[in-house]
Amino acid sequence: MNQNMSEVSWKVGGQQGEGIESSGEIIATSLNRLGYYLYGYRHFSSRIKGGHTNYNIRISVTPTGTIASNLDILIAFDQETIDINAHELQEHGIIIADAQCKPTLKNTTGPEIYSVPLTEIAASFGSKLMKNIVSLGVSAELLGANLEIFTSVIKSMFAKKSKEVINNNLHAFHAGAQFLRDHASHLTHKYSLIPVRPTPRMYMLGNEAIALGAIAAGSRFMAAYPITPASEIMEYMIKKIPALGGAVVQTEDEIAACTMAIGANYGGVRSFTATSGPGLSLMAEGIGLAGMAEIPLVVINTQRGGPSTGLPTKNEQSDVMAAIYNSHGEMPKVVMFPSTVEEAFYDTIEAFNIAEEYQCPVIILTDLQLSLGKQTVEPLHYEKIQIRRGSLVEDAVLPVLAKSEYFKRFKVTDSGVSPRVIPGTINGMHLITGLEHNEVGKPAEDFHNRIAQMDKRLRKIQAVPAKYNLPVYSNAPHVEADILIIGMGASRGAIEEVIPKLTADHITVNHAHIRLLCPFPVEQLRPLLLSARRIIVVEHNATGQLAQLIRMNMVEAGRMTNLLKYDGGIFHATSLYEKCKEVL
Amino acid sequence: MSHSADFRNTTKPNWCPGCGHYALQNTLQQAAANLGLKPHELAVVSGIGCSGRISGYIYAYGFHSIHGRALPVAQGLKMANRDLNVIACGGDGDGFAIGMGHTIHGIKRNMNITYIVLDNHVYGLTKGQTSPRSDKGFKTKSTPQGSTETPISALELALASGATFVAQSFSQNTNELTALIEQGVLHKGFSFINMLSPCVTFNKINTYEWYKNHITSLQNIEGYNTSNRLQAMQTIMDYEGLVTGLIYQNKEKPSYQEAIDLKKQPLAHANLNLGEETLRTLMSEFM
Numbered sequence: 001m002n003q004n005m006s007e008v009s010w011k012v013g014g015q016q017g018e019g020i021e022s023s024g025e026i027i028a029t030s031l032n033r034l035g036y037y038l039y040g041y042r043h044f045s046s047r048i049k050g051g052h053t054n055y056n057i058r059i060s061v062t063p064t065g066t067i068a069s070n071l072d073i074l075i076a077f078d079q080e081t082i083d084i085n086a087h088e089l090q091e092h093g094i095i096i097a098d099a100q101c102k103p104t105l106k107n108t109t110g111p112e113i114y115s116v117p118l119t120e121i122a123a124s125f126g127s128k129l130m131k132n133i134v135s136l137g138v139s140a141e142l143l144g145a146n147l148e149i150f151t152s153v154i155k156s157m158f159a160k161k162s163k164e165v166i167n168n169n170l171h172a173f174h175a176g177a178q179f180l181r182d183h184a185s186h187l188t189h190k191y192s193l194i195p196v197r198p199t200p201r202m203y204m205l206g207n208e209a210i211a212l213g214a215i216a217a218g219s220r221f222m223a224a225y226p227i228t229p230a231s232e233i234m235e236y237m238i239k240k241i242p243a244l245g246g247a248v249v250q251t252e253d254e255i256a257a258c259t260m261a262i263g264a265n266y267g268g269v270r271s272f273t274a275t276s277g278p279g280l281s282l283m284a285e286g287i288g289l290a291g292m293a294e295i296p297l298v299v300i301n302t303q304r305g306g307p308s309t310g311l312p313t314k315n316e317q318s319d320v321m322a323a324i325y326n327s328h329g330e331m332p333k334v335v336m337f338p339s340t341v342e343e344a345f346y347d348t349i350e351a352f353n354i355a356e357e358y359q360c361p362v363i364i365l366t367d368l369q370l371s372l373g374k375q376t377v378e379p380l381h382y383e384k385i386q387i388r389r390g391s392l393v394e395d396a397v398l399p400v401l402a403k404s405e406y407f408k409r410f411k412v413t414d415s416g417v418s419p420r421v422i423p424g425t426i427n428g429m430h431l432i433t434g435l436e437h438n439e440v441g442k443p444a445e446d447f448h449n450r451i452a453q454m455d456k457r458l459r460k461i462q463a464v465p466a467k468y469n470l471p472v473y474s475n476a477p478h479v480e481a482d483i484l485i486i487g488m489g490a491s492r493g494a495i496e497e498v499i500p501k502l503t504a505d506h507i508t509v510n511h512a513h514i515r516l517l518c519p520f521p522v523e524q525l526r527p528l529l530l531s532a533r534r535i536i537v538v539e540h541n542a543t544g545q546l547a548q549l550i551r552m553n554m555v556e557a558g559r560m561t562n563l564l565k566y567d568g569g570i571f572h573a574t575s576l577y578e579k580c581k582e583v584l
Numbered sequence: 585m586s587h588s589a590d591f592r593n594t595t596k597p598n599w600c601p602g603c604g605h606y607a608l609q610n611t612l613q614q615a616a617a618n619l620g621l622k623p624h625e626l627a628v629v630s631g632i633g634c635s636g637r638i639s640g641y642i643y644a645y646g647f648h649s650i651h652g653r654a655l656p657v658a659q660g661l662k663m664a665n666r667d668l669n670v671i672a673c674g675g676d677g678d679g680f681a682i683g684m685g686h687t688i689h690g691i692k693r694n695m696n697i698t699y700i701v702l703d704n705h706v707y708g709l710t711k712g713q714t715s716p717r718s719d720k721g722f723k724t725k726s727t728p729q730g731s732t733e734t735p736i737s738a739l740e741l742a743l744a745s746g747a748t749f750v751a752q753s754f755s756q757n758t759n760e761l762t763a764l765i766e767q768g769v770l771h772k773g774f775s776f777i778n779m780l781s782p783c784v785t786f787n788k789i790n791t792y793e794w795y796k797n798h799i800t801s802l803q804n805i806e807g808y809n810t811s812n813r814l815q816a817m818q819t820i821m822d823y824e825g826l827v828t829g830l831i832y833q834n835k836e837k838p839s840y841q842e843a844i845d846l847k848k849q850p851l852a853h854a855n856l857n858l859g860e861e862t863l864r865t866l867m868s869e870f871m
Contacts, residue, residue, distance in 0.1 A: 244862075247851070256689070263647075266661055269850075286653065380867060404594055424668050429623055429645055433640065
């Protein structure tokens with residue numbers, strides 16, 4: 001049977017430690033090499049072994065920005081996986097379950113359940129642990145995929161293992177495929193995809209794109225403290241940065257991470273830190289110092305469920321206000337929020353440019369879906385990588401300072417941006433302080449100076465929205481739409497899938513995705529706000545922070561309907577569509 | 585030739601007349617001159633409190649950071665530019681209360697910087713509260729009945745944390761202090777210098793007179809060996825931390841920069857461009 005599907009949704013589930021992630025990686029890498037577009041998302045808990053985990057991969061012939069609402073294939077290593085996930089299966093779906101768990105399905109109608117002795121086959125090749133590899137053989141056969149691609153990916157994944165281990169895994173893989181051919185010919189190639197042309201593309205995490213972006217931006221120093229879901233950024237940097245001559249310091253806490261990155265930026269190397277909510281709270285005072293002392297600083301905040309320790313492994317977008325306001329007092333700060341993995345790469349480069357051009361902290365927000373969701377990304381363009389260091393001046397052009405005279409590092413200028421020198425520069429001596437200070441950085445309480453310095457700092461970032469690359473992404477084909485959907489972050493994928501569904505119901509939809517949160521892109525959003533009769537703001541938080549932000553900044557906001565999700569999950573296209581229909 | 589005057593600026597310190605901290609201003613300027621530094625080759629990073637003002641009273645690059653965080657800022661700066669002479673300064677509140685974690689980890693990390701604690705056993709800028717170094721029974725606004733807590737032993741702490749250079753001096757021992765700062769800067773690793781600095785306004789117990797009567801120079805202890813860690817610890821305990829001079833130095837342990845084999849050229853001067861070939865290689869790993 002050959003169905004030639006344009007899209008298949010596959011999931012593998014079991015206990016943490018059962019090789020769930022490696023199964024997902026092997027199937028995804030294989031299908032990526034075959035030329036399909038992928039979106040991968042893992043469900044996991046804050047523990048190392050045990051506890052249900054799954055890896056969901058959407059395989060499509062066209063680009064896709066989120067996981068599918070329903071499943072075609074579920075590979076279950078235990079009964080719990082079936083109990084938790086079976087309801088996601090479509091009518092024609094299939095559950096491949098390890099015979100060892102004596103799988104049962106509560107409902108007799110609906111998807112088919114088919115037992116395969118995964119553990120038993122794996123054991124026959126030397127290790128029960130290989131049941132995930134056996135299941136991959138079954139999956140490859142269900143998908144009618146080229147088995148050779150899988151074997152080459154398995155070989156490279158286990159490249160560091162012994163030849164025997166590699167061979168055992170390859171045998172296990174082929175035995176899985178053979179089992180399906182021998183015992184369930186009605187299932188072989190049942191979910192085969194429309195063939196596509198192999199095209200070199202990447203399959204990467206948002207966190208990896210951010211780290212690669214930092215490297216491409218010329219960042220050669222990172223200070224960080226491990227935290228979910230940010231750690232992959234530090235881990236990628238640690239893997240790659242020594243060869244590029246840089247360094248990563250794993251600090252004693254997030255306060256040190258932030259202030260060490262400040263010290264390094266002051267020293268002239270593009271530096272950053274990456275954290276999540278609890279760490280952002282600890283960094284608040286340091287971020288204020290960078291604002292006051294006009295030191296470039298890039299902070300990545302990968303949002304997870306809050307408050308406090310909250311839901312460390314679940315998705316949320318509830319640090320919007322925290323990112324904008326987390327430090328006391330009023331300061332220049334830029335907060336951005338990319339919405340795809342590819343954007344995460346280019347926006348990170350831009351964050352380093354903005355931090356130096358405007359000499360202020362820049363916070364890049366992600367949500368857990370963006371950080372830990374894996375997406376197909378077209379090859380990145382080297383020529384699109386720009387490095388702009390603003391008004392950083394070299395010693396060659398500095399006038400000689402008279403004895404004990406300082407360089408005017410905080411000179412009041414029309415733009416608000418002052419010339420900047422780095423320590424070690426001859427004739428560049430100046431002072432830095434978190435106290436209010438004069439043009440050379442000496443503490444100064446005089447009120448004229450206070451107003452001049454405060455205005456200068458706040459003035460300089462006003463230019464950001466007009467110069468920012470796409471502060472509001474929009475797809476607004478209608479002059480007067482029935483609704484405008486506004487979102488941020490990784491919910492873009494789901495919103496983009498909802499639009500054709502609503503269009504089919506004869507509802508005209510414009511879409512605006514906010515990519516720059518601070519300073520708020522008022523001018524860029526205004527025409528969009530005015531382009532629709534109703535406004536729906538989609539957010540993964542409980543209090544509608546994006547809607548609040550729009551209201552605070554724009555009198556045009558009018559009535560907005562908030563669609564909120566704060567259970568830790570993500571909006572699927574179907575659930576979002578149903579929510580939209582409810583409020584319309 | 586450098587002169588201590590090269591490191592003077594025109595700012596009048598806001599310290600009280602007679603404050604022990606003036607000694608650091610003078611000795612730091614003298615040590616920098618003796619080391620032959622130029623003002624642009626020196627960066628002083630400080631914390632918050634009376635001590636924190638030191639970075640503004642030396643003509644060099646000065647960074648008055650936030651309370652307790654002078655050390656991470658200084659370490660970041662050193663990572664950016666290993667050619668720069670980085671001296672971090674702070675008070676006993678910075679180093680042993682709010683920034684205690686950074687002190688221990690800074691010592692453990694062993695970056696090639698110098699850390700000088702201006703230790704006056706009291707919180708001065710907030711007008712007289714107990715500090716982590718205040719003696720038991722010390723009466724302040726926050727301990728009207730006298731402090732019930734045992735003070736942190738700064739020197740024992742530094743040694744126990746694996747310090748490769750531990751020294752202590754006193755505001756009036758200016759020659760000793762100058763020499764220790766020079767040795768600290770030349771030490772390949774983290775040099776920890778505790779400076780006993782009387783607060784003439786809020787500490788009427790640990791006065792200049794009191795220190796003179798209580799401190800012992802290590803030079804007067806026969807057979808004292810600065811490379812013997814056990815003897816250093818024993819001596820600190822025997823003298824209840826009231827010794828001055830170089831207490832311990834380990835010249836073998838590599839500094840952080842050496843241990844991670846950081847390249848010799850300062851990162852601040854590195855080429856920012858990744859190169860198309862490198863990007864292509866990195867991308868291929870995701871394919």
